Structures are given as structure tokens and as C-alpha cells.
Amino acid sequence: MGAPQATTTATPLAGVRVLDLSRILAGPWATQNLADLGAEVIKIENPDGGDDTRKMGPPFIRNAITGDNTDAAYFLSANRGKQSVAIDIATPQGQKLVRALAAQCDVLVENYKVGGLAKYGLDYESLHAELPQLIYCSITGFGQTGPYRQRAGYDYLIQGMGGLMSVTGEPDGTPGGGPQRAGVALADILSGMYASVAILAALRHRDTGGKGQQIDIGMLDVQVATLANQAMNYLTTDQAPSRLGKGHMNIVPYGAFPASDGHLILAVGNDAQFRKMAQAMGRPDIADDPRFATIPLRVAHRDLLVPLLETITATRTIDAWVSAMEAVGVPCGPINTIDRVFADPQVQARGMRLALPHQTSGSVPSVANPIHFSSTPIRYGEGPPALGQHTRAVLQRVLGADDDMLRQWAAQGTIKEAP
Numbered sequence: 001m002g003a004p005q006a007t008t009t010a011t012p013l014a015g016v017r018v019l020d021l022s023r024i025l026a027g028p029w030a031t032q033n034l035a036d037l038g039a040e041v042i043k044i045e046n047p048d049g050g051d052d053t054r055k056m057g058p059p060f061i062r063n064a065i066t067g068d069n070t071d072a073a074y075f076l077s078a079n080r081g082k083q084s085v086a087i088d089i090a091t092p093q094g095q096k097l098v099r100a101l102a103a104q105c106d107v108l109v110e111n112y113k114v115g116g117l118a119k120y121g122l123d124y125e126s127l128h129a130e131l132p133q134l135i136y137c138s139i140t141g142f143g144q145t146g147p148y149r150q151r152a153g154y155d156y157l158i159q160g161m162g163g164l165m166s167v168t169g170e171p172d173g174t175p176g177g178g179p180q181r182a183g184v185a186l187a188d189i190l191s192g193m194y195a196s197v198a199i200l201a202a203l204r205h206r207d208t209g210g211k212g213q214q215i216d217i218g219m220l221d222v223q224v225a226t227l228a229n230q231a232m233n234y235l236t237t238d239q240a241p242s243r244l245g246k247g248h249m250n251i252v253p254y255g256a257f258p259a260s261d262g263h264l265i266l267a268v269g270n271d272a273q274f275r276k277m278a279q280a281m282g283r284p285d286i287a288d289d290p291r292f293a294t295i296p297l298r299v300a301h302r303d304l305l306v307p308l309l310e311t312i313t314a315t316r317t318i319d320a321w322v323s324a325m326e327a328v329g330v331p332c333g334p335i336n337t338i339d340r341v342f343a344d345p346q347v348q349a350r351g352m353r354l355a356l357p358h359q360t361s362g363s364v365p366s367v368a369n370p371i372h373f374s375s376t377p378i379r380y381g382e383g384p385p386a387l388g389q390h391t392r393a394v395l396q397r398v399l400g401a402d403d404d405m406l407r408q409w410a411a412q413g414t415i416k417e418a419p
Contacts, residue, residue, distance in 0.1 A: 011038025012376050016203065019102050020044065020082065021089075021110040021122070023051040025155070025185055026139045026219065028078035029192025031109050034199065035081035036369040036378050042105070042394055043079065043385070044098060047086040047416035050387040051075060064362040071384065078192075079384035080356060080366050085395065086388035086416035093414045095120045097395070103131055104398050106206075107199055111139040114149045124214045134212040135202045137195050143218025153219045155185035162187065162223025167230050170245035179243065191222045252298040252305060253277075256335060257313040264318045266309070267331040271295065276328040281312050356383030359418065389418040 016039040020031040035041040057072030088094040117123045124136045141153010159165050159181050169180030198215045233241050241249055246256035253268050268274050278287035291301045318334045325332035342353055354366040364383045395401040409415045
């Protein structure tokens, strides 16, 4: 590898303009990724309340002057770096404005029900006929085809239908047994990530001589695709994997273990690490036991090995075990609460906590994008926008609207500007 190139002032997606007609999480997560990478993202919101997540609290941020609640923390999680334009697309003039904006954009992202934008003339077929270079990304619960295509899709539902909950949680018949959802909306977030990747690929295709196209992201497809090894465990055996709680289907020991002051993770990924772990525990006899000699044998004897290790780990503190395992190269760490996550020196060193400017609150916290470039580092500008914060500026800059037009549209209820 050569030496890293000098940092440039350009961002990876400089010059790309995105029209964001999505709301809640999957679509906004995708467009926030694009904004982080330097795209200009114009977020179209209903003047009557905006994105639903603005109200999904508590907690809420507060207006720095009045002290009133403004937007929910949920909204902040997926909307930084965007420009909010409040347009009522149920009105003919609103539809005309959005089509005009689409004509000035490279990408449109939406997560309406299948066919839901057709009545506004904002569906893929209508816009593709006018704008063949536009990349149109549709994110729905079940995709554009298939018997479920008209159903609404929610993360919790998709985690259940897509199999994730069947392999998450403690086994039936044990304390706390039963299916569990993941603690964050993974189906939404992963759908947003796949959408981001697909949009970048479609941009590459278009910019090397192709045309725009529709991207069809179904959350159920995404959840099935991300079953990963668990899917292959079933497809290669015809046996559906079961829940193992804090354990791992294919590796032992690999999970949560008690310490004298909490819980820790031991992630022993190979036989050499297992022997080092046993030595660090002062129990080389465990590594010498033929029942535990290899990963398949440890998996087969999980019910013997795990309780034995639990009695050992419970005798010392988390810090003591982390230090002991780190000294011999065995992956081990604490199970942190989220406050401890942001206090962790590694997380702090990587700059994962941000403070970004906000129109009404002065400053709001945010979580950094985890991508690190050597030449085109991510640059953060504004935090999530207030509803309608950029209506005037975008319509003037992108469409050439004058003050009279803006006043007329506002009086008609077609648009709304932030105070």
C-alpha cells in the first residue's frame, strides 16, 4: 500500500442532490448517510407536524429561548445535515413544486406504501417518464412485488416475520425464555444501509453511461438477508436454529458470563484462544479435557462447559478478567450500559459523540458516522433541521422562486416556513 493521500476539501458525494420524501427511520437513515458523505439532502415534510418522529418522545429537545419542547430525540437520530422544506404534496401546487425539485435532483428516496405516491404524480413511472436520469429509491416493508406488497411494514413486525426474534432471547423453558426483539430497530437501520449502498451503485451506473432506475428495498428481504450464518445453518441442515440467549450457535465459549461485579463478554473464536483463556484462568486442565478440544466438541458439550466457566468468571471483577484476557490476546470486554459506552476511552478517541448547531436549541448532541476516510473525511455541518427551516432558501435557490410566489404559496397552505 502506498502512503495515504493528502486530505482534500471535497466530500465523497459533493455535487449530488437528494430529494428525501421518506419519514420515520429506514429512509431517513439512508439519506442521513448520504448527507454525511456530502450530498445535499432536501427533506420534504408535511407542513402539519412534519416527520412523525418529531413527536415520538419523550425525550425531547427544548427551545433555548422559550424552554418549550421541540423535536424528539428520535428525530435527531436520523436527520442531521438535511434541509427541511415543508410542502403539502396533497395540493396541486405542492405536487408541482416537488416535481420541479425532483427535476433538479439526482436521487429521490421515498417510503410510502406501494403505489401511494401515484395519486400525486410522484410515483416512479410518472417521474421516470419525465426524468429518465433520476434514481428513485423505494423502501417498503415487503417490496414492490409479492402477495404482501400492500401491507404496512414496521420494524418490530419485520424482526418477527424475518426470523430475527426466533434466534434472539433465552430458550423456551428457561427464566425469561421466549422471543425478543433487538434493542434498536435493526430492520429499519439495515434497510437504510442497504438503500445507501444501492443508491451509490445506481449513481455509479448512471454516471458511467446508464440511466436512472428504481431501487426496490423490502425490509423483510433485508431481514432475511441479514440472518447471515443463522440462515445458512438452516439451509445446510433443514433444521431451524433455536434461541441460545447469550450464547452463540456455532462457537463456545462466546457470550456473556458473570463477574463478581457485573457481566462480561468472552469471545473465544478459535482453539488457540481457548487454550490461552484456560491458562489465564489458572485452569489448564479445561483446555486439556478432550471434550473441549475443538470448536465442534465445545459446541456439543456446551451444557457442561458454560456452567463450569461461569463458576470461574464469577470469582473476579470485570476489570480483572479484561486485563487478564487482554494480556494473552483473548477477546474480552464489559457489557456496557449506554452511558458507559460514551464514557469509554476508545469511543471518545474515535470521536463518536458530536455537538451540532441547531436553529432553536442552539446545540444538540449527535452520534458520528463510523466511516473514516483518509482523503475525504466526513464533515458535519448543521444538526437536524427545524420543520420548514429551509423552505424559503431552497425554493429560492433551486427553483428561483421570488418573494411574491413564496407569500402566495404560504397563504394557500402549500408551504410552511420555520419561524
